[in-house]
Amino acid sequence: MGTLVEEILSRRLGKPVHAGEIVLTDVDYIMSHDNTTPLAIKAFREIGKPVKDKNKIVIHFDHAFPAPNLLAAEAQKRILDFIKEQDLPHFYHQGVCHQVMIEEGFVTPGSIIIGGDSHSNTYGALGSFGSGFGSTEIGVAWVAGKTWFRVPETILARFTGKTQPGVYAKDVMLHLAGVLGMDGATYRSLEFGGDYIENLPVPERIIFSNMSTEVGAKCGLIAPDQITADFLSQHTKAKPPFEQFKAVHPRYERVIDIDVSQLSPQVACHPDVDQVKPLEQVAGLPIDEVFIGTCTNGRYEDLEIAASILKGRQVNRYTRVIVNPASTAIYQKAEKAGLIRIFQDAGCVIGVVGCGACIGRHGGLLAPKERAFTTMNRNFIGRMGSPEAEIYLGSPAAAAATALEGKITDPRKYLEV
């Protein structure tokens, strides 16, 4: 009974729980990566107790792998030593942690996953309670196998209608970020529903849960249905059966209704994620770097859209265009389908799988006064290098069109051909 988050936590605890209650619950997996694991190891050592269940621990190298400098190399060696010492079974360096978590089958409906990464909300797209935590709590969870939550109130974002050609899930989510603002869902569960979401394939649903973080949400949930179950069976290593459930007589703190058929391509402008404008208002702004990838938009479907625009064309000669498939599996699929060749022929650089330019620590850094157009989820000052650089966010289609012209460009211009 209740909202999706109440439903998940009630099922897990075997008793009805409601918004406002503080609960202590088992977690299924505890995820962390090369940036957040060192402090988790420090907390673990200080507590001085053994790991509760090593099968719950999943560690990824993705933020800066292979190491671009000595400090990163040393940190990764320390993590590796810890993994060997504890004989941890789940260790990956096959791409962005959240994408690999899904591909490897860790994320299933009704599960509870805490991650040492703010975008752990991503798992909500599959009906899993995923939430971002700091490193110390990751170390605590290794020891305890549990964590505490305040059951959050819920905001429902209800989307109806069909998007126009050239308008994607990213545009819809950016529009919502503009409506809610950066603290619009702080401490809340953000639930995504309505006929638009119900008909959306999982790769696009992921964008909503992933970016629920940008409006402050504790989790971003979508009711797991047949589309979820089919995706998990066909595209991940997760083993059925998969639960399907919905909110039952939910009490929402707020409901936001959005008709997606009215939307045009959207852009989040420098310097905040909620500075969202229709693309036409910023069209023509010169762009020095285009970056296509990340946990938000580095999946096969994203690369396919971008490649359809870049095919047989050349990117602007003064614009760096970087494409990072989010995982090795995506890279392989894109290569097989000829997408990698299309990007290379168009003049793009293919980066290593992982977070890439998104955090300014693994290539693609911005110089002062440079401006980037990216498919990332946040555009904080200084995130991709110089604090004097600017970051704009949009869909993979808009990024590809922008790459061609070296200025922010409406993708519909290239889709109509």
Add this chain to the structure above:
Amino acid sequence: MGKAWKFEDNLNTDEIIPARYNITIVPKELAKNVFCEIKPAFASNVKPGDVVVGGMNFGCGSSREHAPIAIKGSEVRCVIAGSYARIFFRNAINIGLPILESVEASREIQEGDEVDVDLETGRIENFTSGKVYFAKPLPKFVMQIVQAGGIVNFLKEHDIEDLMA
């Protein structure tokens, strides 16, 4: 009593400490670059007992714990804000950085005001304006972690189940 250092709404973790300085986890080292881009005078002029006064949604963005550690390393007495981003809130509690929530105090205290704080009661006194505020009390459950000096210290002596006792 200490001086107030005032910050805007939606202060993100990159503004508290840019990612390129997160190459250490030593609080004093991180504190050398805390707020370096938005308030360069802070790190070299802050004194023990000073107070960081933020706006709404303080500490949004990344889950990086370096942000509250950097603030703690600067030896300020506490942070006062209108509201906190949720991961920052948990991180601050877990590492033992005292945080108080008061929308009024966060709006009205100005840069440089002389401020005194009683962490036990949440009483905030601004000697410059003469106004007194009471911060929203932390849930009892959370106070146990704060009183232990952070979650790591709590777990040295207890099991996590003891939090719910």
